[in-house]
Amino acid sequence: MEKSSSKYGIKDLGKRLLLSEYFVLYLTVIYILILTPFIPRIFHPWNLKNLMSNTWPLLAVALGQTFVLIIAGIDLSQTSVMALSSVVGAMIMTSGVDAVLFEKSPMWGIMLSENGGLLAGSPLAVPVAIIAMLAVGLLIGLWNGISVAHFRMPPFIVTLVSMMLFSAVAIFLPKSENIRNLPDSYIGISKTTFGFFSVSMVISLGLAVTAHILLSRTLYGRRLYATGVNMKASRISGVPTKRVIITAYMISSVCAVVAAILYSSRLEMGRPTLGSTLLLDIVGANIIGGISLAGGKGKISWTFFGVFFFIILANTLNLLNLSFYLIDIVKGLVIMVAALLDVTRNRIQRTQL
Amino acid sequence: MGEILFEYRRVSKSFFGIKALNNVSFEIERGQILGLIGENGAGKSTLMNIMGGVLRPDEGGMILKGEPYTPATPAHAAASGIEFIHQELNLFTNLSVAENIAINRFPRRGSSPFINKSLLLKETQLFLESLQMNFSPSTLVEHLSPGERQLVEIAKALSTNADILLFDEPTTSLTAKETENLFRILKRLQEEGKSIVYISHILGDVRDIADEVVILRDGQVMGGGPMADFPINRMISLMVGREIDNIFPVKTVTPTEETVLEVQGLGETGMVRDINLRVNKGEIVGMFGLMGSGRTEFARMVFGVDPYGEGTILLKGKELPRLDPGASIGGGIAFITENRREEGLLMDYPILDNISLVSLPEYSAPLTRIVDNRKLYNKASEIAASLRLKSADIRTQSAKSLSGGNQQKVVIGKWLLQDPSLLIMDEPTRGIDVGAKYEVYLIMNQLAERGSGVLFISSEVEELMGVCDRIVVWSRGEIIREFSRPDFALEDIMRAAFRQGIESDLQREVPANEI
Numbered sequence: 001m002e003k004s005s006s007k008y009g010i011k012d013l014g015k016r017l018l019l020s021e022y023f024v025l026y027l028t029v030i031y032i033l034i035l036t037p038f039i040p041r042i043f044h045p046w047n048l049k050n051l052m053s054n055t056w057p058l059l060a061v062a063l064g065q066t067f068v069l070i071i072a073g074i075d076l077s078q079t080s081v082m083a084l085s086s087v088v089g090a091m092i093m094t095s096g097v098d099a100v101l102f103e104k105s106p107m108w109g110i111m112l113s114e115n116g117g118l119l120a121g122s123p124l125a126v127p128v129a130i131i132a133m134l135a136v137g138l139l140i141g142l143w144n145g146i147s148v149a150h151f152r153m154p155p156f157i158v159t160l161v162s163m164m165l166f167s168a169v170a171i172f173l174p175k176s177e178n179i180r181n182l183p184d185s186y187i188g189i190s191k192t193t194f195g196f197f198s199v200s201m202v203i204s205l206g207l208a209v210t211a212h213i214l215l216s217r218t219l220y221g222r223r224l225y226a227t228g229v230n231m232k233a234s235r236i237s238g239v240p241t242k243r244v245i246i247t248a249y250m251i252s253s254v255c256a257v258v259a260a261i262l263y264s265s266r267l268e269m270g271r272p273t274l275g276s277t278l279l280l281d282i283v284g285a286n287i288i289g290g291i292s293l294a295g296g297k298g299k300i301s302w303t304f305f306g307v308f309f310f311i312i313l314a315n316t317l318n319l320l321n322l323s324f325y326l327i328d329i330v331k332g333l334v335i336m337v338a339a340l341l342d343v344t345r346n347r348i349q350r351t352q353l
Numbered sequence: 354m355g356e357i358l359f360e361y362r363r364v365s366k367s368f369f370g371i372k373a374l375n376n377v378s379f380e381i382e383r384g385q386i387l388g389l390i391g392e393n394g395a396g397k398s399t400l401m402n403i404m405g406g407v408l409r410p411d412e413g414g415m416i417l418k419g420e421p422y423t424p425a426t427p428a429h430a431a432a433s434g435i436e437f438i439h440q441e442l443n444l445f446t447n448l449s450v451a452e453n454i455a456i457n458r459f460p461r462r463g464s465s466p467f468i469n470k471s472l473l474l475k476e477t478q479l480f481l482e483s484l485q486m487n488f489s490p491s492t493l494v495e496h497l498s499p500g501e502r503q504l505v506e507i508a509k510a511l512s513t514n515a516d517i518l519l520f521d522e523p524t525t526s527l528t529a530k531e532t533e534n535l536f537r538i539l540k541r542l543q544e545e546g547k548s549i550v551y552i553s554h555i556l557g558d559v560r561d562i563a564d565e566v567v568i569l570r571d572g573q574v575m576g577g578g579p580m581a582d583f584p585i586n587r588m589i590s591l592m593v594g595r596e597i598d599n600i601f602p603v604k605t606v607t608p609t610e611e612t613v614l615e616v617q618g619l620g621e622t623g624m625v626r627d628i629n630l631r632v633n634k635g636e637i638v639g640m641f642g643l644m645g646s647g648r649t650e651f652a653r654m655v656f657g658v659d660p661y662g663e664g665t666i667l668l669k670g671k672e673l674p675r676l677d678p679g680a681s682i683g684g685g686i687a688f689i690t691e692n693r694r695e696e697g698l699l700m701d702y703p704i705l706d707n708i709s710l711v712s713l714p715e716y717s718a719p720l721t722r723i724v725d726n727r728k729l730y731n732k733a734s735e736i737a738a739s740l741r742l743k744s745a746d747i748r749t750q751s752a753k754s755l756s757g758g759n760q761q762k763v764v765i766g767k768w769l770l771q772d773p774s775l776l777i778m779d780e781p782t783r784g785i786d787v788g789a790k791y792e793v794y795l796i797m798n799q800l801a802e803r804g805s806g807v808l809f810i811s812s813e814v815e816e817l818m819g820v821c822d823r824i825v826v827w828s829r830g831e832i833i834r835e836f837s838r839p840d841f842a843l844e845d846i847m848r849a850a851f852r853q854g855i856e857s858d859l860q861r862e863v864p865a866n867e868i
Contacts, residue, residue: 219713
C-alpha cells in the first residue's frame with residue numbers, strides 16, 4: 001500500500017512539473033546541475049559574461065516573434081530585417097570604407113564614399129542611423145502585415161518571400177561586403193557595462209518588460225490574444241483585427257531591428273548576412289518556451305525561459321567541444337522534443353477537465 | 354415490461370466542485386424510445402458523455418445487458434454497441450457520403466490495401482435505400498444541406514449495428530419533412546429492437562416520438578415514466594421547477610415614434626433586394642423567413658461585417674459607414690450571431706475575457722491603454738449575476754465548459770456591458786431550453802423598456818408572435834409582407850414566407866423570371 005501511494009506521489013509531481021508554466025525553467029536548472037560536474041567552466045565569469053551577451057540580442061528578436069505566433073502567424077523575415085537594417089545603419093554612420101571593395105555598390109556616390117557614409121563624423125550620425133534602421137523594420141513589418149491582413153495571404157509565404165527579398169537587398173546594397181569603421185558611441189552600446197549590468201541587458205530587458213506589459217495589461221494585448229484564438233468572433237466584437245495583425249508584424253520587425261543594433265555594435269560592422277543562421281534559434285526558443293504555433297497562447301516569460309534554455313544548450317555544447325554540425329543536430333532534436341512535450345501537455349490539460 | 358438493456362445506477366459527477374449529476378438512476382428497455390429532457394446545464398450531455406465513454410462518473414456505475422459497463426474510451430463504447438449521434442456533426446466534408454459511412458471499415462480488394470470502390474458504393478446505395486434516404490453515395494458531404502448531413506451522420510451510426518443510439522438534438526437543423534422522415538426511421542429501428550435515447554428541447558417532438566420520458570433538473574432526475582402521464586405542461590414545470598403559465602413575458606412598453614434604425618433601398622446582388630425597414634425606440638421587430646431568405650445576410654450588412662451594393666443605413670439619423678463593425682458598435686449596435694461557437698465566443702478563454710471583449714476600450718486608461726482589470730471584473734460579475742449565469746469563477750472557467758444556454762448568456766452579456774441602442778439577435782434561442790428562452794425574451798423586453806430597438810430573427814413563428822410588436826416576413830431576398838401585432842396569425846405568416854397567395858401581387862413589381 002505504502003509503496004503505491006509514494007509512486008502516485010511521484011507521478012503527480014511529474015505531472016504538476018510538466019503542466020507548470022515554469023517547466024522550461026526547471027528543465028534548464030536541472031540541465032545545468034547535471035552538466036556542472038562535467039564542465040565546471042560554465043560558472044567561470046568569462047563564460048557567464050559570454051552567456052549573457054549571447055542572451056540579450058536573441059531575447060530581443062524572439063520577443064517579436066512571440067507577438068506574431070500569438071496570432072497564429074509566423075515571421076520568417078526577421079533575419080532579413082536584421083541584415084538589411086544593419087547595412088542601412090552602417091551606410092549612414094560609417095567613417096570610411098575601402099573604395100576598391102565598395103566601388104561597385106549601387107550606393108557608391110549616393111550614400112557611401114571613401115570618406116564614409118552619409119553622415120560620417122556628424123554627431124547626428126548614430127541617432128539618425130538608428131532611426132533609419134527602425135524605419136526599415138517598420139516598413140518591412142507593414143509590408144508583411146498588410147499582405148497577411150488585407151490580402152489574406154498565408155503568413156508563411158509572405159514572410160518567406162520577405163526573407164528572400166530583403167536578404168538579397170541587404171547583400172546587393174554593399175555588394176556583399178561588411179561595412180566597418182562604425183562610430184565609437186555605437187560600438188559602445190554593446191561594450192559598456194556597469195559591473196554586472198550592461199547597456200545591452202538594459203535595452204533587451206527593458207524591451208521584454210514593455211512587451212510583457214503590452215501583452216498582459218493593455219487593450220492591444222487583449223485584442224491580440226482574442227484575434228489569435230478566434231478572428232471571426234473578435235471582428236464581430238469590434239476588434240480591429242486587421243490593425244492588430246499589422247501591428248504585430250511591425251512589432252516583430254522592430255524587435256529584429258533592436259537585435260540588429262545589439263549584434264552589429266558587438267561585431268563592429270554592418271553585415272549583409274547578419275542573423276542568417278538565427279531563424280532556428282528564434283522560432284526554436286519560442287517553441288521550447290511553450291508558445292503555441294496554433295495561436296492564442298503564450299507569455300513573454302515563457303519566451304524568456306525558452307531563450308535562456310537555448311543559449312545554455314548552445315553554450316554547453318560548445319564547451320563540450322562538439323562540432324558545429326553536431327550542435328545543430330542536438331538543437332534540432334531538442335526542438336523536436338519541445339514540440340512533443342507541448343502536445344503532451346495540451347493533452348493532459350484537456351483530459352484533466 | 355420489456356427486457357432491461359441498460360441501467361444507470363446512482364451516477365454522480367462534478368466539475369470544478371459543481372455537481373453536474375447527483376445520484377442519477379434510470380433504465381432503458383430493449384426496443385424503447387426514451388425521451389431525455391431538461392434545461393441547459395441540467396446534466397443531459399454529461400450523462401450521455403458518461404454512457405459514450407467520454408467521461409467517467411465520480412460515483413455510481415452502469416449496467417449493460419446485465420454486466421457492469423465501464424467504457425474507457427468512445428471507441429470502447431462503440432464496440433459495446435452504443436452509438437452517439439452528436440449535436441455538432443462529425444463528418445468529413447471533403448469525402449463522399451459512402452466514404453463517411455464506411456470510414457472505419459472500407460471494403461478492400463481481397464487482402465490488398467486497395468479500396469473496392471464499386472462495392473463500397475453499391476453497399477452504401479443499398480443501405481441508404483433501406484433507410485429511404487435518397488441521395489447518391491458518391492456525393493461529397495460538403496454539397497449536402499445541414500439536414501442531409503444530419504441524416505448521413507445517422508446512417509453512419511446505424512451502419513454499425515448498435516443496440517443503443519443516442520440522439521442529441523437531432524432535429525434542430527432539419528426541415529419539417531426531414532424530421533418526419535427521421536421519425537419514421539426511428540420508429541422502424543424501434544421495431545427492429547433497438548433502443549433509442551432521444552434528447553431534445555422541442556417537447557412536442559419528444560411527446561410524438563418517445564414511449565417514456567426522463568426529466569432532469571440540476572443534475573437530478575425530477576420525474577419519469579410513460580409519455581402518456583406527462584403532458585407538455587407537466588414536463589415544463591418539472592424541468593424548470595416552477596409552473597410557467599405563459600412562456601412569453603408580457604411586454605410593458607409600447608414603441609415610440611423615434612427611429613433608431615432606418616434602412617433605405619438596401620441591395621446586394623444575389624442576396625437582398627431593395628430593403629426598406631425602420632425600427633423605433635422601444636420596438637421589437639421580428640424577422641421571419643426560411644433559411645436563405647436573406648434575413649441573416651441583411652443583419653450582417655447592417656452590422657457591417659458583410660458588404661452591400663446599394664442603399665443607406667441610418668442609425669439614429671446618422672449614416673453608418675460600410676464594413677466597419679467598430680463604427681456600428683460605437684453607434685450602439687449589438688449583434689448576436691446565429692453561430693455562437695464560431696462567431697460569438699473565444700471558447701478556450703475564460704468567461705470574463707469573453708464578456709469583456711467588446712467593452713475593453715471603455716475600461717482601458719486613456720493614454721497607456723492599460724486595462725482596469727478590477728473595474729472590468731466587478732462590472733462583468735454584475736452582468737453575469739443579472740443573467741443568472743451558472744458558473745464557477747468567471748475569471749478561470751472557460752466558455753467551452755458551459756452548457757449551450759449559459760454560453761448564449763455569455764454572448765448576450767458581452768453586449769449588455771455596452772448598453773446598446775439597437776440589438777440585433779439572430780436565432781438567439783436556437784438549441785437552448787425553455788427557461789433560458791424565457792430569460793432571453795425578458796432581456797429583449799428590458800432593453801426595449803430602456804429605449805433600445807430590437808431586431809429579432811427567428812425560424813419559430815410562435816416566439817416571434819409572442820414577443821414582437823411587428824413581424825416582417827422575408828422570402829428570396831425581399832421583405833414581402835409586414836404584420837403588426839393585432840394582425841398576427843400563424844397561418845398568414847407561414848403562407849407569406851412560402852409565398853402562397855401573394856405571388857400574383859408580386860408579379861406586378863418583379864418580372865416572373867427573377868422569382
